[in-house]
Every structure is written in structure tokens, then in C-alpha cells.
Amino acid sequence: MSFVTVRDVFQEYDGRPIIERVNLDVAEGEFVSIVGASGCGKSTFLRLLLADETPTRGRITVDGGTPAREPGRERGVVFQKYSVFPHMTVRDNIVAAESFPKGFGWFRGAKLREARARADEVLERIGLAHVAKNYPSTLSGGMQQRLAIGQALHARPRILLLDEPFGALDPGTRLSMHEFLTQLRAETSMTVFMVTHDLGEGFKLGDRVLVFDKTRWDPDYPERYGATITYDFDARDHGIPYQHILDKIPSLAAAGEPAPAPD
Ligand SMILES: Nc1ncnc2c1ncn2[C@@H]1O[C@H](COP(=O)(O)OP(=O)(O)OP(=O)(O)O)[C@@H](O)[C@H]1O
Numbered sequence: 394m395s396f397v398t399v400r401d402v403f404q405e406y407d408g409r410p411i412i413e414r415v416n417l418d419v420a421e422g423e424f425v426s427i428v429g430a431s432g433c434g435k436s437t438f439l440r441l442l443l444a445d446e447t448p449t450r451g452r453i454t455v456d457g458g459t460p461a462r463e464p465g466r467e468r469g470v471v472f473q474k475y476s477v478f479p480h481m482t483v484r485d486n487i488v489a490a491e492s493f494p495k496g497f498g499w500f501r502g503a504k505l506r507e508a509r510a511r512a513d514e515v516l517e518r519i520g521l522a523h524v525a526k527n528y529p530s531t532l533s534g535g536m537q538q539r540l541a542i543g544q545a546l547h548a549r550p551r552i553l554l555l556d557e558p559f560g561a562l563d564p565g566t567r568l569s570m571h572e573f574l575t576q577l578r579a580e581t582s583m584t585v586f587m588v589t590h591d592l593g594e595g596f597k598l599g600d601r602v603l604v605f606d607k608t609r610w611d612p613d614y615p616e617r618y619g620a621t622i623t624y625d626f627d628a629r630d631h632g633i634p635y636q637h638i639l640d641k642i643p644s645l646a647a648a649g650e651p652a653p654a655p656d
Pocket residue numbers: 406407411429430431432433434435436437438
């Protein structure tokens with residue numbers, strides 16, 4: 394059964410089509426990787442899923458509801474650049490993730506103590522309990538990104554949107570983040586959408602890999618047409634070897650170096 398349903402979605406900026414006629418059905422708990430050439434509209438599609446923007450045409454619904462007009466707590470997002478608060482300790486970064494969206498400002502007194510206890514549980518889970526009192530600047534890139542994911546998860550979103558979350562990390566840290574994300578997935582029934590430039594990463598982590606590309610191309614007006622989903626690969630059990638896909642869709646090879654094949 395479809396949990397996230399995308400029907401005939403188009404998005405234009407100043408009359409310029411970016412994505413066109415996107416249709417998609419995603420079941421609850423699925424992990425969907427999104428790949429495609431640079432600038433083809435992957436982040437735009439993620440912003441539409443987040444309800445940060447409303448599509449020019451078409452509708453996106455979650456669990457059969459009405460289309461959302463703004464991001465809510467059921468959708469969490471993590472960007473490539475860690476968006477943690479530098480002036481707050483690691484623990485209070487997690488507290489902030491809970492307190493700010495409620496619109497009551499910062500927790501005080503007993504409420505703050507309870508929120509800090511809940512934050513400690515999250516930090517335990519994401520392996521940052523030992524640095525709870527540190528400031529983010531003292532953490533490695535991977536740890537800061539784990540904190541950003543912890544913040545997003547603390548709101549218990551039903552949908553987690555990841556925009557190149559590991560793009561800025563070195564290969565070793567990337568691998569440990571893959572394990573971390575796989576573990577978190579096993580513990581929750583979250584539906585995940587992840588934009589990546591790394592096809593190997595997309596196939597390793599995803600149940601499905603969607604490819605965004607243009608199906609129509611006007612050499613005189615390269616911006617005349619938008620991109621859509623051109624492939625929807627089953628990536629469970631790593632699907633078909635992704636190297637073959639690179640032969641089929643050379644534009645993906647240009648979009649980023651593939652990671653080593655999943656074992
Ligand atoms: N708010 C906006 N207003 C105008 N144009 C925009 C806006 N957001 C994105 N665009 C344009 O839409 C196109 C697609 O951008 P988008 O960031 O979605 O692509 P992408 O596939 O995520 O790219 P990359 O892989 O390089 O991150 C780009 O040409 C971009 O300049």
C-alpha cells in the first residue's frame with residue numbers, strides 16, 4: 394500500500410520547468426535513494442516531499458491525508474552541511490530539536506531536566522553520550538552529522554529526508570555512517586528518501602534507487618524541459634550490479650564517483 398503518494402508533480406521556477414510529471418508510490422518503511430546528474434532537480438524534489446515548497450502542479454500525500462502546506466514534525470530533514478547550533482552543547486542541541494518546534498521557546502525547570510534526560514537517551518543511541526557536554530566545534534565531521542541526524546530523529550518523524558548527508562565526509566567516516574543509518578533503520582519503521590551522488594551508496598542503503606533525468610532534450614533550449622523519474626531500480630539484495638547502470642546512464646558517472654561495490 395502506498396504511504397507517500399506522488400501524482401503528476403511538476404515544479405517550475407520563474408516559468409522554467411525543473412521537474413515534470415513525477416509519479417511515485419512508496420510504502421511505509423521503504424528506503425528510497427535518489428540519484429541523477431547535477432542540477433536535475435533532486436533537492437527540489439526533496440523540498441517538495443518536505444512540504445517546504447508546494448508543487449506548481451500535482452499533489453503529494455502522506456498516508457492518504459491532504460497535501461501538507463508546510464513542513465511538520467512528521468518529516469525530518471538532514472542536509473550535507475551539518476545544521477547544528479554551534480553555541481549549544483551536544484545535549485542541548487538535541488533538547489532544542491524538541492523544544493523549538495513546539496513554539497514554547499526554551500524549556501525551563503523540571504521540563505528542561507526531563508528534556509535533557511530524553512536527550513541523553515538519544516545521545517546514547519547515536520553514540521554521542523560521552524560528548525554530551527561538548528560544543529559541536531570539538532566534534533569530528535562524522536560526529537556532527539550524527540548529531541544532525543539525532544536532532545532530526547528526536548522529533549520521531551515518519552519520513553526522514555536526507556540530502557547528500559554524507560557528501561562532506563571522508564570515506565572511512567562515510568562507511569561508519571552507513572552502518573549507523575542501517576542500525577537506526579532496523580530500530581524504526583521510518584520511510585527514508587536519500588539524495589546521493591554516490592551510486593554505490595544509493596544501492597547499498599536503498600531498497601529502491603530512483604534515477605532523475607530528462608526524457609526530452611532541446612539542444613537549442615537546454616532549459617526547456619524538466620527531469621522526471623526515468624528508472625526505478627529494485628535495490629534489495631543490492632539489485633542488479635550498479636556498474637551496469639553506469640554503462641546504461643553515463644550522465645550518472647559524471648555526477649559523482651561511485652563507491653566500492655557493496656559486499
Ligand atoms: N528556489 C529556486 N528558485 C529558482 N531556481 C531554483 C530554485 N531552487 C532550485 N533552482 C534551480 O533548479 C535546478 C535544480 O536544482 P536542484 O538543487 O534541485 O538540483 P540537484 O539535482 O539537487 O543538484 P545537485 O546535484 O547539484 O545538488 C537548478 O538549476 C537550480 O538552479
